[in-house]
Structures are given as C-alpha cells and as structure tokens.
Amino acid sequence: TKQLTSLYQHFEKDFKMGAAINQRTMYSSEEVIKKHFNSLTAENEMKFESVHPNENEYTFEISDKIVAFAEKHQKAMRGHTLIWHNQTSDWIFEQSGRLVDPETLLKRMKDHIDTVVGRYKGKIYSWDVVNEVIADEADKFYRDSKWFQVLGESFIEKAFEYTHLADPNATLLYNDYNESNPGKRDKIYQLIRQLKDKGVPVHGVGMQAHWNIYDPSLDNIRKAIEKYASLGIEVQITEMDVSMFAFDDKRTDLTEPTEEMKALQMERYLQFFEVFKEYKKHIGAVTFWGVADDYTWLNDFPVKGRKNWPFLFDENQQPKEVLKKIMSNR
Numbered sequence: 512t513k514q515l516t517s518l519y520q521h522f523e524k525d526f527k528m529g530a531a532i533n534q535r536t537m538y539s540s541e542e543v544i545k546k547h548f549n550s551l552t553a554e555n556e557m558k559f560e561s562v563h564p565n566e567n568e569y570t571f572e573i574s575d576k577i578v579a580f581a582e583k584h585q586k587a588m589r590g591h592t593l594i595w596h597n598q599t600s601d602w603i604f605e606q607s608g609r610l611v612d613p614e615t616l617l618k619r620m621k622d623h624i625d626t627v628v629g630r631y632k633g634k635i636y637s638w639d640v641v642n643e644v645i646a647d648e649a650d651k652f653y654r655d656s657k658w659f660q661v662l663g664e665s666f667i668e669k670a671f672e673y674t675h676l677a678d679p680n681a682t683l684l685y686n687d688y689n690e691s692n693p694g695k696r697d698k699i700y701q702l703i704r705q706l707k708d709k710g711v712p713v714h715g716v717g718m719q720a721h722w723n724i725y726d727p728s729l730d731n732i733r734k735a736i737e738k739y740a741s742l743g744i745e746v747q748i749t750e751m752d753v754s755m756f757a758f759d760d761k762r763t764d765l766t767e768p769t770e771e772m773k774a775l776q777m778e779r780y781l782q783f784f785e786v787f788k789e790y791k792k793h794i795g796a797v798t799f800w801g802v803a804d805d806y807t808w809l810n811d812f813p814v815k816g817r818k819n820w821p822f823l824f825d826e827n828q829q830p831k832e833v834l835k836k837i838m839s840n841r
C-alpha cells in the first residue's frame with residue numbers, strides 16, 4: 512500500500528485540512544503548513560480592527576500578505592471574521608460622541624462587508640460571517656453587544672445578505688464556541704433554522720472546537736454535528752485545539768505536559784478524527800487554530816503566560832506520535 516505522509520493528502524477525499532496562521536507562524540511553521548494543510552485561516556489579520564481601524568481607512572497590507580502566501584503555496588483560504596463583538600473598532604458604534612443610529616450602523620456594516628469581501632472575492636471559499644452572537648447563559652438567547660443594542664437581531668441576517676451579494680460563490684458560515692454543549696447547540700440550531708426559514712443565505716455552521724483532553728464528550732460532539740447537519744447545511748470544524756488542561760484547571764507549575772496528559776491527548780485526537788470521518792458527508796473542512804505547539808493563543812488563555820500544547824505538531828515543528836496513527840486509520 513502507498514505510504515501517505517501528509518495530513519491533507521490523507522483526508523483529501525473527505526474534507527479540507529486547515530490551520531490558522533498569523534504574521535509570525537506563516538514563516539516559523541512554513542514547512543509544516545506546506546506539507547500538511549490545504550486550507551488556511553488568518554488568526555487575527557482579517558478581523559475588523561485589523562483591516563478597518565478608522566471609517567475611511569482600510570489597512571490590507573498584512574491580510575494581503577497572508578492571501579498571497581496561500582496563493583503561492585496553492586492553499587485554499589477561509590475568511591475570519593466579518594461581524595463580531597470582539598476586535599471590532601469602536602468608531603463603528605459611535606457618532607458625534609454617542610451611540611450610532613441603526614441606519615448609519617447598517618450603512619457602515621455594508622461598506623465594511625462590501626470592501627473586505629469584495630477585495631478577496633473568488634479567493635476565499637468560505638467566510639465566518641457572524642461570530643459568537645449566542646449567549647452562553649441558559650436563560651439568555653443572544654449575547655449583549657453593540658451590534659445587538661443598535662440593530663436588534665436584524666444585523667445577523669443583514670450580514671449574511673450583504674456578504675452573499677459581495678461574493679455569491681463563497682460558503683457563508685455562522686461560527687461559535689461551546690458548540691457541542693446541549694443548551695448552546697440548541698440555540699445555535701434555532702438561530703440557523705430561523706435564518707434558513709426566512710431564506711437568508713446561510714450555508715453552514717462553524718463548530719470552533721476549542722476542546723480539551725476531557726471535554727466535550729464524543730456523544731455531545733456527535734449530537735451537535737447531527738443536529739446541525741439536519742438543517743441541510745455544511746458543518747466545518749473551524750478553530751480546533753485540544754488543550755492539556757480542563758476548563759477550570761488554573762495550574763501554572765508545568766513546564767511540559769505529563770505522560771498522562773500526552774496519552775489522553777493522543778486518545779482524544781484519534782477519537783475526534785474517527786468522528787469526523789464518520790460524518791465526512793457533512794464536514795467540508797477541519798481547521799486547527801494554529802499549527803504547532805510553539806505558538807497558540809492558549810498560552811495566554813485562560814491563564815496569561817501559561818504554556819499549553821494543543822496541536823499535532825510539537826514546539827520543534829515535529830509531528831507528534833498521534834499523527835502517524837491518525838494517518839494509518841482508514
């Protein structure tokens with residue numbers, strides 16, 4: 512049998528294999544990216560505050576660089592993210608020192624989407640259009656945000672409509688975390704169902720998959736994929752990492768993962784990829800929120816400066832043992 516050595520080639524018939532990159536890791540992890548991934552997402556560089564710091568100022572130098580990098584290496588590119596409560600410049604919500612009126616905010620939103628999506632039209636196959644608008648609290652549906660305060664829930668469908676007009680061929684996703692949690696997945700499902708019922712161009716759901724070696728359960732992940740797929744939409748895993756720490760573990764004393772942690776992470780990764788293969792009909796792409804353990808946003812979250820080791824590649828860009836095992840399962 513043919514020996515496959517690349518992650519994306521191994522899954523080529525099933526789904527795209529992606530990684531988030533940034534200005535630094537596109538160089539420091541270039542070899543791993545080239546060899547193992549065929550889809551890229553900018554970790555921060557296409558976000559509102561990065562590309563649109565002032566009303567009449569768009570700054571595309573860095574996002575252009577990332578898109579050029581993807582083109583040079585013939586990697587598909589995802590867009591992240593258009594409408595979010597975080598990393599969004601304050602000016603968009605302000606007008607003469609007060610909260611902006613709905614009409615003006617909608618106009619600004621359309622300008623942003625037209626300009627950013629238009630610039631990369633045909634170069635980005637999928638956009639995370641709306642990010643994280645569902646509340647985590649059980650007794651609340653939507654998260655409080657400036658978008659919501661000014662426009663109510665209507666900003667959500669508008670964002671999808673404007674994006675679809677700006678690039679009719681892109682796959683448009685609603686993207687969120689804690690997506691496998693029963694209460695939250697029901698709300699995400701309801702949101703997308705309402706949008707679909709109204710004919711809003713939403714084509715898929717992004718399950719961020721910020722998971723860890725204990726949570727969530729495979730059962731909850733399966734139920735989430737099945738529930739979302741029952742809407743007849745594509746599912747993407749958009750920001751996967753498998754933290755070595757449980758959610759409430761705030762320990763800071765480890766300079767490397769214990770053998771037990773490493774074994775658990777290996778087991779979990781094997782199980783996750785089994786589940787992805789099981790549902791490959793519905794899954795368009797699986798994207799990691801980084802490349803190798805030398806850099807991850809988890810080094811600053813939830814404990815600032817605490818090292819984590821969430822990926823398939825170690826701090827020296829070498830594949831972990833689990834990679835071979837993933838690629839020997841068929």
Ligand code: G3I
Binds near residue numbers: 598642750
């Ligand atoms: O760029 C500044 C730099 O100039 C400054 O010196 C430095 C000091 O802290 O901060 C730098 O900005 C940081 C930025 O990442 C770029 O590295 C911000 O502080 C930091 O908050 C920001 O974190 C990003 C986070 O989103 C912010 O919300 C992470 O890198 C990024 O991985 C993370 O990604 C999000 C997804 O977009 C949405 N889903 C959740 C996911 C994880 O939080």
